[in-house]
Amino acid sequence: MTAWHLRDFEPEDLEAAVLLDQRSTTTSESPVFAMADVVAALNGRHPAVVAVVGGGLVGSAVSRIEVDRAWVVRLALDPQWRDQGLGSALLSALEHRLTMLGVRKVRALLPANETGSQAFVNSGFVRRDGLTLFEKTETVTAQTATLLQDLGGSIPAAGLWEAVAGMQAEKSLIERRIVLPLSQPEQAHGHGVQPPRAVMLFGPPGTGKTTFAKAVASRLAWPFVELFPSRLATTDGGLPAGIRLAFDQLSRLERVVVFIDEIEEIAAAREGGTSSSIGVVNELLKSLVAFRDEPGRLLVCATNSVRSLDSAFMRHGRFDFVLPVGPPDEEARMAMWAHHLRSAQSSEVDVRALSLASDGLTPADIAHAARTVAQEVFECSIDSGQRCRGTTDDYLRVIGATRPTVTQQMRADFLDDITTASRL
Known part of the structure; x- marks a missing residue:
């Protein structure tokens, strides 16, 4: 007679199951199925079995069914009850429940030497070596995707940074000054480095300023939004209102690279300008101040004529770096x-x-x-x-x-x- 009692998982077991999971692991590798996946399977009433000794939870096996197939998303064992056949017993009980529900194939994916590995072998599971797990964490939520669509933004394809041919001097400068502090903010903060919030790229037309802006977004794996002054000007209230609305929407994104090309069209020197052009520059300056207050965002402006920009717009504290992008060597x-x-x-x-x-x-x-x-x-x-x-x-x-x-x-x-x- 075994010392444990096997039964179906009950909702009141959840807290004890989470604590057991923390005690169970025998490897530093993260599990393929995160605890959130396990909890979702439990809350979804997928088959799960627990082992109880003296009222305490000492083992659990949790599955997730997909039509006629199932994954064992967690096999957890109390350290004091390893190597006593408990893992095999849990799997046997779980398999019985899965079979009754029409499951014909059961799979598990574990880090090497994780708790319960031998139990799977003992239970007749065939080990397949030589497989490689590929996974990717999407950085954009559904809400962010909707907002990006409204703004005309996108998620740049991976590899754009590596695809920029030549221009190694410019790439090295941008990598060190911009990308590294933004991608490693904690390490930057530890050295007293403030991640940049706004960067100006200047140089003749056709030198690749837009390409660099998109490549930076790709390198950071951040959403990319290009603001077009002509489109913003169609907003009720004109260009100032369009700028205000766009930056208000951008503030709802957790991370974003914002690009404005030919910024001289809306941020030219105000001396001798019309009242409307002065209003545009003033609104842009206010938006830039608010934009800089939030982490996880970068404004990249590009100009063919840096000398024509308003002096207040180019003042220290507005743009962290003003970088030249010229014809290739x-x-x-x-x-x-x-x-x-x-x-x-x-x-x-x-x-x-x-x-x-x-x-x-x-x-x-x-x-x-x-x-x-x-x-x-x-x-x-x-x-x-x-x-x-x-x-x-x-x-x-x-x-x-x-x-x-x-x-x-x-x-x-x-x-x-x-x-x-x-x-x-």
Whole structure:
């Protein structure tokens, strides 16, 4: 006769079952099914069995049924009752109940050497080694997803940061100044580092400021919302009301990267401006102050003309960093061309020659040239019925015909702005 009594789980057993679970584990690895999953199965009245000795709970086995299959989401044993056959007895009783409900396959997924592992083997379960568990915690709730939809936001795809070709100097600066303090806030706080709340990216058009903003959101695994001044201006009350409403909605998100491109359109210097433009800047300044008070959020603004922005808007305390993003250097251009050539399956092209020839071109210019050659090669393949491939001469010809987005004057202004406006 066994020393324990087996019976079905009852709601009043819940507290004791939770305490037993805390005593039961024999590994530092987190269980595959969290305690919340176990409680949900118990509250959902899925089959569960407990073992009682002298009125105290010494073992439990909890399942979750999915049609004709079931998972054993927890097998917990009091340390004093291990290696006495209790685990096997609990599983046998649980299997009987599952079989009566039409279950034909029972599975369990445990960390290595966890409590009850031998009981599964003794009960006839087949151990399958060589499996890898993949899991992902979604960072967005249903409420957040609805709010993001209203704001026109999204969850950036994973890997955008790694996909940014070249621009290693800019990536390193953004990684260290922005991403690290936000992704490791406790460690940053321990060193007296305040995670940034607002960042200004400046540089000529087409240099990848928008790409960097989205990549930062992807790197942090935070939602991304881009605010368009033209859309905000359609709000009742005009642009100031649109800004106020948008930032009020954004305050309901736990984490978010907010991006405003060409911020000079709404935050230009107020000297000589109209009363309406002054009102827009004032509203934006008020919204920025409130935005900075909440953790877990980052405002990224981008401008092609940092010198045209209102001085109060650029004051210390508004933006933590003012970072230049300019045309790519030779190493970055080589990385970009290598990326485009891989996509086009053009492996015999002289990448260095393309990099040297495209000095002064922006990432957008380089992408345009690569697409042009790809289109030509595609049409050649269709017309000839054979696989055509772009040559170095093809790319050099198209590069030579590409008009640079950044003029010499823009480049000179940008270099001056690095000296006068950068805040690294």
